[in-house]
Amino acid sequence: MYYLGVDLGGTTIKVGLVNESYQIIQSVSGPTGRERSFEEVLKDMAMLCKEVMQMEGITEKEIHSIGIGSPGIASPNEGVILSSSNLNFDHVNVRHEIQKYIDADVYVENDANCAALGEVICGAAKGEDNVIVVTLGTGVGGGIVNRGKINRGSFFGAGEIGHQVICYDNGLKCGCGRKGCWEQYASATALIRQAQAAVEAHPESKILELAKEGKAENINAKVVFDAAQAGDQVADDVLQGYFKYIACGVTNLINILEPSMIVLGGGMSAQKEYLTNPVTKYVQEEMYGGLSLKTKIKAATLGNDAGIIGAALLGTTL
Ligand SMILES: [Zn+2]
Numbered sequence: 001m002y003y004l005g006v007d008l009g010g011t012t013i014k015v016g017l018v019n020e021s022y023q024i025i026q027s028v029s030g031p032t033g034r035e036r037s038f039e040e041v042l043k044d045m046a047m048l049c050k051e052v053m054q055m056e057g058i059t060e061k062e063i064h065s066i067g068i069g070s071p072g073i074a075s076p077n078e079g080v081i082l083s084s085s086n087l088n089f090d091h092v093n094v095r096h097e098i099q100k101y102i103d104a105d106v107y108v109e110n111d112a113n114c115a116a117l118g119e120v121i122c123g124a125a126k127g128e129d130n131v132i133v134v135t136l137g138t139g140v141g142g143g144i145v146n147r148g149k150i151n152r153g154s155f156f157g158a159g160e161i162g163h164q165v166i167c168y169d170n171g172l173k174c175g176c177g178r179k180g181c182w183e184q185y186a187s188a189t190a191l192i193r194q195a196q197a198a199v200e201a202h203p204e205s206k207i208l209e210l211a212k213e214g215k216a217e218n219i220n221a222k223v224v225f226d227a228a229q230a231g232d233q234v235a236d237d238v239l240q241g242y243f244k245y246i247a248c249g250v251t252n253l254i255n256i257l258e259p260s261m262i263v264l265g266g267g268m269s270a271q272k273e274y275l276t277n278p279v280t281k282y283v284q285e286e287m288y289g290g291l292s293l294k295t296k297i298k299a300a301t302l303g304n305d306a307g308i309i310g311a312a313l314l315g316t317t318l
Pocket residue numbers: 162163174175176177178181183
């Protein structure tokens with residue numbers, strides 16, 4: 001049996017064929033063209049699914065199900081994307097559209113939830129009962145997985161952990177409409193902003209030296225980590241502050257849900273223990289009543305594959 005996983009992004013549709021060992025054995029992608037009607041976008045998606053099956057000589061009968069990860073809010077069991085600001089999809093019955101072309105079960109789910117599911121099924125959190133996956137990227141996303149099932153809340157909107165407020169007074173404005181959201185302090189975007197402010201005050205920092213063309217606008221997360229590892233004090237100060245912001249939100253999550261593991265994913269997960277060790281240290285310092293930290297904090301291991309694998313296996317978890 002095989003599983004089809006789709007990552008429906010604002011610019012690209014990626015489709016992966018996943019085997020029973022949870023490996024992506026074949027993949028294809030195409031442009032989303034999000035200005036088009038949902039019928040056209042979903043027809044292209046169905047054709048990409050057919051293409052990837054043909055590449056491996058697999059028929060519809062050998063497909064367990066198709067899972068689609070999408071930004072926004074989705075109702076998995078009905079196969080409906082309820083809303084997605086990135087795609088202009090409003091109450092679109094994705095299952096119905098895809099089944100015009102392919103005879104298979106179709107499920108949809110929020111993309112961050114898919115990535116979380118992937119890490120729980122075969123990534124960093126394999127075998128863990130109670131997991132929160134935090135995605136540190138352009139924003140801060142997340143997924144809460146309990147005993148192999150995604151916690152979707154009552155209206156499919158749970159897991160928006162990036163929008164917990166960590167700075168109530170004079171907090172930075174967030175795209176969600178609130179101020180002081182965790183995402184404004186702990187995302188990769190936030191780290192870059194913090195580093196840019198630091199090099200303005202300390203132009204001698206190695207951060208600028210390592211940034212492409214020595215320009216502040218070319219600073220990325222890796223440059224800040226590299227500068228710190230090369231002994232740059234300014235970079236280290238920026239990172240310690242950034243780790244404390246991450247630790248603040250992680251501690252909140254532990255206080256509320258006490259997961260057995262928190263996985264730090266997104267682009268930042270490439271830093272592995274350079275990320276998880278200091279965050280663990282700062283979380284321990286903030287633990288309730290000084291209790292010892294039992295929740296493990298690990299870096300994600302599947303990288304960009306997590307979303308596709310999680311989407312592909314969605315049909316096995318509902
Ligand atoms: Zn927010």
